Amino acid sequence: MSRDRTLRGAAAVAGIGATPYYKRGTSPHSAQRLILEAILAACADAGVDAHEIDGFVSYANDLNEGLAIGAALGVREIRWSTMVWGGGGGGVAAAVNAAAAAVACGQGDTVVVYRGITEADDGRQSYGKGHFPPLLSAHGVLTPAQVCALRTERMLEVDGVPGSALEALVQASHHHAQQNPGAVAYGRPLDHDTYAGSRWVSEPLRLFDCSRENDGASAVLVTSAERAADLRCAPAFVLSGVQGAGPDWSESAENNAAYTSAGFHPTMVARLWAEAGIKPADTDVIQVYENFSGPAVASLIDFGLCPPGPEAGAFMTLPNLIAQGGALPVNTSGGNIAEGFVHGIGLVLEAVRQVRGTSANQVPGADISLLLGGPVAPLVSATVFGSAATI
């Protein structure tokens, strides 16, 4: 007897909620309070009583355990509790996938995915905690910026990806942020001279190639496709999801085999498309995690959405990457770089908005919305969301 073992169409995001993005260190509340606010907002968005939540999922060692959040919310029962291993934002889509998997196999009915950070609670550079052992830190490699700079340098120098590809991604993020009043770069458009004249952080990454931490929290509510269809917002169905780490990936002190890859190895990529039943060209819009611009470009290359090597330059242009007529719009809320950085959770919300048709930079008729999590992190993940038309 065979059983359908795919996620396709079994679960959907029915609600999204977020706090404002505060400048790091300026949140008026604790990370826990921000998470609770975001979860309540996601429930209100869905029209679901927060007492009904029966599952909690987070990633990147969020300090606020689901069990404590559940107790604070007074939920009736917790049936599902998952923390995705792996530092960085690589687990962001994996967290959505875990919630969808729980719902798909009946282990939970109303599962919330959340992430919240404040500098007061998490400290500076909370994204890298525990992932810089002495074999890195003794050599002054203390931050993800430097690891991503090493990968990006080789991608530019050896693979021949032009630096303009990085800039185009950054420009697209800032372009989209101008339509999003909640974005940190709202009202601060970025021109070429400002980008190119910005200081080096770690070559080849300049200041504007880097996302910068914010205080904040976001949450999404995942439930069954059937139930989502009866709730107040258009469901964003989970068409497929992948997570993992390829051979020689994970914590390897820069000895990964596919060093200039973002970590989405070929079998993982093939699984994502196959389960969703789509081809790369069917993707209408992408939210790609940009800890730094270079690894985001590497992600698009891994998925066959952007050609590798020098040809990436002709594809990665500002007109091609924006919602207003671009062939492959990316980071339509501004992304980590220009909207705000809370470990990439904001990208999930924007991927859902595109399927609903409610983005500030809506891609007309978007049915297939792709979320790519945390490039170059020890674990990476991706989710394909689809509108009702795709089911």
Place this chain on the structure above:
Amino acid sequence: MTEQPGAPDLAGPVPAELVAVAERHGRVVAAGDNAATLADFQPDRTGQLIASARLPERLVSSRLLRLEAEPDGLVAAFIRYTAEDGSDTVLRSRWIKLAEGWRVTQVRNIPDTPPVLAAAGPRDDRLDAPHWEGLQVGEVRVQRCTRCGSWIWAPQPLCPRCHSFDLAWPAVEPAGAVYSWTRTWQPFTSELSGHVPFVVVLAELPAAGGRRLLGVLRDGDCADVRVGAPVRGEVDPPPTPGGWPVLRWRLA
């Protein structure tokens, strides 16, 4: 207060007006005049500049040693500061011509010394301890499986290929090629202050089965580094008694 300045060395086409500007800058720094010092900084880089160099607390004099024209239109100024205790510290500031005049856009201590980090030494579970102990006797040791011969890096508790727990730590020839590199300008922590920029090299070692080891490139501040460039490992002695030596790379 101020030492009578001798004429500085001038290298290349150095604008004449910058001599007086840089000399005055040295004087206000030595006098502890923070407002005047900050006024010389490129406005959007103030925080970075403050974090980029280290000076002793009580200075008594300064001397502009040298001005050097650089290819990108910047001019480097080497200024020596003498402290109350008689010690000398040389800073190299890089000056840029803005609409409002010459401003400091970069600064660092000279000589160019690699950052020294307290994090050097074995990790808490001591999985990598044989590597650090090798450095103490001038050897670069890399983990290797005694059963199947696989080279393993980062170190693991067992061989990921054949699952033998019987692992050795042979010393390898620390010679290889740049696999990738980055020049870090941001002083992410106070330990990096005064040492930026510095170049981190990821070197691929043929003698260790192509495993790649990280290290700071010695004299890498202004070096023209490219992927594939040959490098050779050297061991820096512990910075303090009881500290750990650390592997550095040098362009071969």
